Amino acid sequence: MSDSAPPLLFLDVDGPLIPFGATRHQLPDGYPVFEPEQGSGGTGGNPLIAxxxxxxxxxxxxxPCELVWATTWESEANECIxxxxxxxxxxxxSWPEPPPAVGTDGLHxxxxxxxxxxAGRPFAWVDDEINDTDRAWVEAHHPGxxxxxxxxxxxxxxxxxxTALDDWLRLPGG
Structure with missing residues (x-):
C-alpha cells in the first residue's frame, strides 16, 4: 500500500443513501422523492432510487477518500445509483454467496x-447496522x-x- 493512498470509504446504500423504516410520527409526510437533474441518470425503473x-x-x-460500494446492491450500485x-x-x-447470517456474537x-x-488501509464504513461488536472486532483485527x-x-x-466523516478522513495518517 502506498503512503499516499487515501483512506477508503465503504458505503452502504439501504439506510445511509435510501432512508427507510421511519414511523408516521418521524416523517409525517413520508420520504421525499427527488427528480433527476437534467442530463443525470434516471431511476432505471427502480422507485427507491428517487x-x-x-x-x-x-x-x-x-x-478526501476512495469511495467503495459496500452494499448488497453490488454492481447494481454502479448501474443505478x-x-x-x-x-x-x-x-x-463482493460478498459471499449467500451472505452468511449474523453470528450469535452479533458481528455483522x-x-x-x-x-x-x-488490507490494512485506513477506512471509514457507513452503514445502518454497525454495532459495538463490529467496532471491537475491527479494533482487534485491523492494523490501520x-x-x-x-x-x-x-x-x-x-x-x-x-462533518464526522470529513473530520476523521482529514486526520493525519488518514
Whole structure:
C-alpha cells in the first residue's frame, strides 16, 4: 500500500443513501422523492432510487477518500445509483454467496469481508447496522485506523455524518 493512498470509504446504500423504516410520527409526510437533474441518470425503473437525494453525490465526491460500494446492491450500485448521484463507477466489495447470517456474537457479516478488502488501509464504513461488536472486532483485527459510522436508517446520511466523516478522513495518517 502506498503512503499516499487515501483512506477508503465503504458505503452502504439501504439506510445511509435510501432512508427507510421511519414511523408516521418521524416523517409525517413520508420520504421525499427527488427528480433527476437534467442530463443525470434516471431511476432505471427502480422507485427507491428517487428517494436518494442527488445532492449527496457532490458531498461524497468532496470527501478526501476512495469511495467503495459496500452494499448488497453490488454492481447494481454502479448501474443505478452512481449515475443518479453523478459519481463515477466505483469499486465494489463482493460478498459471499449467500451472505452468511449474523453470528450469535452479533458481528455483522460484512465486517470480516471489509477488513480483508481494506488490507490494512485506513477506512471509514457507513452503514445502518454497525454495532459495538463490529467496532471491537475491527479494533482487534485491523492494523490501520478505522471509523465505523452507524447511520440512522430512517434519516440516512445527515450533515452531522458528513462533518464526522470529513473530520476523521482529514486526520493525519488518514
Amino acid at each position: 428517494r436518494i437525494d442527488p445532492d449527496l453525490g457532490p458531498r461524497l465526491r468532496a470527501l 452512481a449515475p443518479w448521484l453523478g459519481l463515477p463507477e466505483l469499486p465494489v466489495v 457479516w460484512k465486517t470480516p469481508a471489509l477488513l480483508r478488502w481494506a 485506523r478505522a471509523l465505523l459510522l452507524r447511520v440512522d436508517a430512517w434519516r440516512g446520511l445527515t450533515d452531522a455524518d458528513f
